[in-house]
Amino acid sequence: MAQIDIRNVSKSYGKTQVVHGVDIAIADGEFVVILGPSGCGKSTLLRMIAGLEEISGGTVSIGGEVVNDREPRERGCAMVFQNYALYPHMSVAENIGYGLKVAGVPKQARQARVEAVARTVGLDTFLDRKPGQLSGGQRQRVAMARAMIKEPKVFLFDEPLSNLDAKLRVQMRIEIRKLHQRLKATSVFVTHDQVEAMTLADRLVIMNKGVIEQIGAPKDVYDRPASVFVAGFIGAPGLNLLDATIGADGLTLSLADGQRLPVDPARHPALKPGPVTVGIRAEALTIRPAAAGPHAGLRASFDFTEELGVGQHIHAEISGQPLIIHVDGRHPYRPGSALLLDVPPQELQLFDQETGLRIQETDVLTCIDEAA
């Protein structure tokens, strides 16, 4: 069993603190992705689990044992590095088998296992090559094979796909997912790519500036981001975020240019008047034809279109702020033309402007019940 318990872990370099008291509990066999922008402390956290970085405060335990003072080799983890970190002077076979060689596995047994692992990642015909003679994807596979061969309790991935081109990245993503299904090793995967994170994770950990913003299943995080930061980071595009004010009655929102929207009183029954941030998914917005009669929605002006193939992202401006609308068809608007938008009140997500945190809806419990 290799559950990982991260308790109040912090990291400082001199006076600069980069990780501020982080708590994560990772179950045995779980695939957890730590997602965040560069410099958020996610790689540092991973390296502290691996034992490559000293832990300034708190404890990391693997399989129930505190490993703070253990050498990397005593922790039972294998790691795939961002730049692969293959040994340039060793052949593919030597690279894959190095861990076994250090462990003192006899040459013949080693060779057999190297060949077996190489076959599973499709490298069996490249065993004599040097890393310099391989393509990026092949190097990635060598790095994976090198991690796999020791049959570790824990897999650690430090942005392993970020040096690959887009197509290869998708392919390797699928392979990593398959690999995890087969090996069922506890995995921690660090990335700044939210698509990668959403597709790979059993559970997502979103970090920002050394603290955890939210932990949850990808869909939950997407549907109910816990903060403005998560809202803007998750999804392509992220949640549309607009500055607004709640009226004195607690039932209407007004944008800076005076446009108004009703709030769903069933979801937000007791809103305090004052400034808030409103979030709306691009898919929740619909454009209604100009000739469709009286209109209670919002008015925006068209900027430009992003073609996606499966649809389009319409970039517009509303009340001086940018807004993205996802449409299925093709809409030939001209810059500056007015768009009438329908905004379903139940799609509005509200965030406190001061703390950046989500203003929880009253139907949270019923929503979770339904999901279960």
Next chain:
Amino acid sequence: MTGKRVTFAGTWLAALLIAPQLLLVFTFFYWPAGEALYWSFTLEPPFGGENQWVGWQNFKTVFDDPLYWNSVRISITFALASTALAMGMALLLALFVDRQLPGHKAYRFVYFWPYAVAAPAVGLAFRFIFAPDAGFVSALNQWYPGLWNPARDGIDAVILITLANAWSMIAYNFIFFLAGLQSIPRSLTEAAAMDGSGVLRRMADIQFPLLAPTFFFLVVINLTDSFVNSFGIVDITTAGGPARATDLMVYKIYSDGFKGKDYSLAAAQSLVLMLLVVSLTFIQFRFVERRVHYS
């Protein structure tokens, strides 16, 4: 290297700009080397007068002289020993600094200082430190009288100049080794650590093999340097003695030429030494520079 290449429109300007450098190289290298070549095939009268062409006679005299072979043997021993010592010590120091042991920043500065000390100054310092009667090492003779005396014992004298020469070359080697170690991506040693490899194992399996190009480069540089630049140390500490025990090739050239006033024999010996250095340099370019560099 295509595209951005600065060229001069006029050949004259280019020629004018490189002229000072060429003039220096010509005056201080090609001209003396040419003279030495001429002298080595003639008999050069010490107090002026007509040269006399003697063909290979000078070389024959040099190669027939057992004293010359003595000098070659000592030079090779000296070069190998001081190269091994200087490189071994420098590698050790560089590994310490690379591991960022306490105080590594201060050491990085201090270790480089000996490079700035001129050879005669090094020689003088070592002569005092290793003086058998009053120096730092004279303590040895307190315990065991007569154990250390480079003025009387040839082996002691060779040890003395080897130590002095190695000490002055450690700094240079240190900088190259440290740069070499630091150019090895940290993630490689980290990957080896994850693979279960301890500090010493990582040095042997990862760092040393990747230092190989630096290592070969330094071997050639150190050998060349030991053959050519050891004059200052020998002249100050032992002056070739005792009983020619430290009579290195470069020192013998000086003593035969300027003390013995036999310019022709000295010229012939210089030519031999020059060929030795040229061939070392050739090995450097031919094999070391073209060694595989890992990307």
